[in-house]
Amino acid sequence: MSTTIINQAFEAGEGVFRLVPNFIPRRFGEPGHRLRLHPDDYYPFGLKRGAIKERWFCSVVPAMNGEDAPDDEGLSYVVVPGSENERFSFREAVSSLGKDLIGDELYRKHGTWPMFAKFFDYKTPLFHHLHPMQKHAELVGKMAKPEAYYFPRQLNNHPGDFPVTYFGFDPSVTIEEVKERLLQFEATDTRITELSRAFRIQLGTGWYIPAGVVHAPGSYLTYEPQLNSDVNAVFENVVAGDNYDYHFLVENCPPEKQQDIDFVLELMDWDKNIDPDFKKHYFRPPVEVRAESGLYDEKWITYGNEYFGAKELTIEPGQTVTLKDSTAYGAVVIQGHGKFGAHDCEAAQMIRFGNLTADEFFISETAAKQGIVITNHSKTEPLVMLKHVAENNQEFPR
The missing domain is CATH 2.60.120.10 (Jelly Rolls)
Structure with missing residues (x-):
């Protein structure tokens, strides 16, 4: 995949990639x-x-x-905005964008x-x-x-x-x-x-x-x-x-x-x-990171190691928040629907193999530091996502 298309997808998503179910x-x-x-x-x-x-x-x-698996089995792929049949591997994106991404x-x-x-x-x-x-x-x-x-x-x-x-x-x-x-x-x-x-x-x-x-x-x-x-x-x-x-x-x-x-x-x-x-x-057990009553709640769910961490974020019905993080991270929506930065987002209910969803994203370090605007469009149901981060996050509970 050309560097131009990767850069265009990066810019169109405002520093956030939407990924293909893997x-x-x-x-x-x-x-x-x-x-x-x-x-x-x-x-x-x-x-x-x-x-x-x-x-x-x-x-x-x-x-x-094993030998029967294709060479790229396990690799994540990124959706090209506006051309959903066009994709490139997340590995290519990391190689091409480097520090601008991670x-x-x-x-x-x-x-x-x-x-x-x-x-x-x-x-x-x-x-x-x-x-x-x-x-x-x-x-x-x-x-x-x-x-x-x-x-x-x-x-x-x-x-x-x-x-x-x-x-x-x-x-x-x-x-x-x-x-x-x-x-x-x-x-x-x-x-x-x-x-x-x-x-x-x-x-x-x-x-x-x-x-x-x-x-x-x-x-x-x-x-x-x-x-x-x-x-x-x-x-x-x-x-x-x-x-x-x-x-x-x-x-x-x-x-x-x-x-x-x-x-x-x-x-x-x-x-x-x-x-x-x-x-x-x-x-x-979960450890609270930050919360605002009636708006959102975020907890550490993986911590206490030097390699990686994870958080669970819950946005209350009808609410919009802007949340900043110190490093790049991946996210998967497991409940509800709404808006995640420039992307529509929704928890998948039934996925046909090979089809796209709107539940998985990767957020660049720059976009994370600037803050992602997240809106829960439901009037009744929370918007819940899991966020996985790598080792250079200094906020991990030890």
Whole structure:
């Protein structure tokens, strides 16, 4: 895509891009059907590729979806205003606009937008797995993946089959016990979550999960900010009727280490996995950012880490506010309709795969600092959006 068209789209949106819905199929698990996708559109690539179970926001990285996936699967695309069939990748936009889009500090440090967010929508629980720490991810040319969870009420009309999440291992468990289970990975159901501990998911709250911590997400739809990575090691071989072969455990280990269970155990940050105060350290209830009675309310929902954050913004019915932020951010509308800067905005109700919506945006640093005028056009319903931001935001609660 030419730089001219990217610049024109940037100017027409007054520093705000409107993005195309970015749906991701996965071969494992069952879909939760809470992505507001049309019921007929969950298998757009056929049964072999699996059902749509995720939607990614502001992504400059492809999904790790195997050889059958197109090269750009996972990349977000920007709508060209006035020519909705014309699009360019968000990655191209970041490369072309650089600091004018994401700010000087982020661009100098990373050369790109360093995080993305997703809706993670499974009817069944996911396998007990971890995301390697940086020192291990680098061995296979990848990067660490700390992540955070938030459970929005607007997208959770049902809890799925198992609204409980396992984190790490009970403090009484030894690493030798975990090793014994992993050595049985190809022989029998290891029942590894018998060694873990579980927390019932509470809507309207969240968690932060460092790289190296084993976790098995429960079955509520989850809003998940994370770093630019799609890498894991699956520690659980049987879950919700699905079997996972040894490849899932070691696919992101160096080839010469894939039969070395001791190396696999090193992928864990063991002290964090058996932290007796795990909830105290990693549970994230909302923290108010700013509010004006009768107008709006904004809360931090992801915080307490050095990589990314997220906020939930609610504009009351019939109100208009101008809100300034210190850095660039992405946003997705999850309830209501109105105006977001130069763009009409509305929460999607039923999306046909391949069609556009008016619910996802990326806001440049300059536009964020100048302030976005947001109007709720409803007389009865709040306008609610989730906002994901990268590491250079100095406002994060610590």
